[in-house]
Amino acid sequence: MTVAAGTPAGQASLRRHNMALVLRRIAEAGPISRAGVASQVGLTKATVSSLVEDLLEAGLLAEQAPRAQQRAGRPGTDLVLNSRGPAAVGVEVNVDYMAACVVDLAGTVRVNRLERADGRAISAEETLLRAGRLAGACATAARRRGLRPAALTLAVPGIVAEGRVVNAPNLRWSDQPVAEALSAGLGRRPLPISVDNEANLAALAELWHGHGRELSGFLYVSGEIGIGAGLIVDGELFRGATGFAGELGHMCADAAGPRCACGARGCLECWAGQEALLAAAGLDTARGTRLGAEESPITELARRAEAADRAALAALERAGRALGTVLASAVNLLDPGAIVLGGSYADLAPWIAPPAQEELAGRVTAGRWRPEALRTSELGAGAAVHGAASAGVRALLSDPLAAM
Template identity: 50%
Template structure:
């Protein structure tokens, strides 16, 4: 991986446009390309195996010769991507072979998140295990972008230190931001933060905590959706992930791939108008979904705004009140769920996803939001009578974006281990 800069590794081209396809048979396969492919094949096989496979197991599963597998495994072990483990006891004849697992002390991903009322950082190892996590809860709206990013860099420095103490090496960093982000990492607009045209890589690039570390900047709902897709157990192949915070974002997954739209700006569900003549929104429009189902709107409707509670405490208190049958709390959640269901029904009719995942603060509030969402889907989705849409809370809950960000880094290593080996050489 080249150090520095900001790219979107899962998009085909610097301007969001796919490169012209190479005609079949016109691109020769070089020996180096074949080795790169096979390194990834072996590493992914080990990562997906239900038990530690031996070299012979990998050879049998992939069709590669034992000699080729042995050479590739040696390279992956030398690059701290694989580790040998003691073989399981064997009852038959012959010496049991050592198994292989993803290295616990090799490359890791640094996930970072900026949201309206908190900053977060986490470190995820090659196997997807969270090895460090820290959240700083404070309203970021009064701060300038430079001040917010300086605070985030402090979390990144602490995360880097924690990774080093566990013999992990950061392969890269990914930052989740609640707004429209270009391929170059420029935040065009983050309405709930009041940001416009903020050059995040330019501000963060020279900070010691991130200097020399490849940095990707992306929309927080997109990274959360990717985290949900690759969580254990894996998410469905087609789903709408909804990130419920002060703002509302959505990540769209179709056929196991994140759908970004022509310019990479899909998923702004929070600014779908529910009532065109409704209250003014921070985006400049009126009657947006956020004004009815955003975190602050729900808490205000439940009578919990302005009590000096932290957002976490307020949401937890709302859940407790709803569980006790409090009328104001249940009415606020039902109203929010109804507005959310109206907006989501339009997405389902358009894209034909079969699952809706409630993330962010919606995850702990799902028991009270879901009935109203489902009622609107039954009423408004054309195919609901014979193909109901499943509505469920996020597996990763409020950590989906920051974990998804870190996970995107380690997946890049697992998909293209030759790049990591080149960095180490």
């Protein structure tokens, strides 16, 4: 709990704090008895029992059958997060696919669907309607498994503010509201809707389900058609003053470089963005010409690099150098602790990471760069939608009173 600096800490905020504390302990240590929770969090058994009653009633916790008695006294009943309780839906709209999933309170993905769709070929409203239908189908499937979907989070490759997509250039969206069209797709069972940037949500997924298990801070890089980043600091996402932080793709890699689609010269995306990379490798970026419609062009690029195709290797080497130059600047400015390469960079790391490492070693101040601080995401392409659903679950767990 953070008690706001300008207010006194009172009983209501203490109860809120302690309820989240108990729930988090059970999430981390369950199955666990009430007495076990009390001793681990430092509250009295009576306080814990009272908080647990409320959490059971709200369906956030479940009791397990009594264990075999090991000591004198009444046998303990263990507590776990309710796997048939509230759940959260994530849905991702990206340039050439959409995906949805449902995550339960324990963080397990219970339903997961993906649909190919070119977000540039249809209107934003139509895209959102289809995304809403996909999310609705996942929510229905989750209800059949006894879950109660309680929130929906949308992930988009763009800048988001106040529930709108301010700018998603690769989708060609600008100042686009999302809730109405998504809700229309969801149908008769509406959900509260949030929206966030896909790199932010993928970074959070990495924090909760990937390298974050060992690292409390890192810069997550999402290499897709655009290049986004999510900065994790002390286990929290850093959003910047107006929520626009993370535009790594438009950091300058070479001030005299070619003109970027954004209007500036020499942005990182001019070498390391997916379209520049494919073009430099001599791959047709239009889908369906040389590649099967269901296959990502990144898979083909990796195949060519494996076959030592000179154009592919040169393109990846140049992308890696540009990426390393920009990441070294980010490390000098931010000292993020570690960097995680995600999105398509996870698949391309064997070719992109070595030149990036060279630039980092040569450019990070005072020889402070440790090569092991550059890592590859284990989550792959599903990171953003997983993060979207998990964000909803985290919100339920961190403020259980709001879920009641």
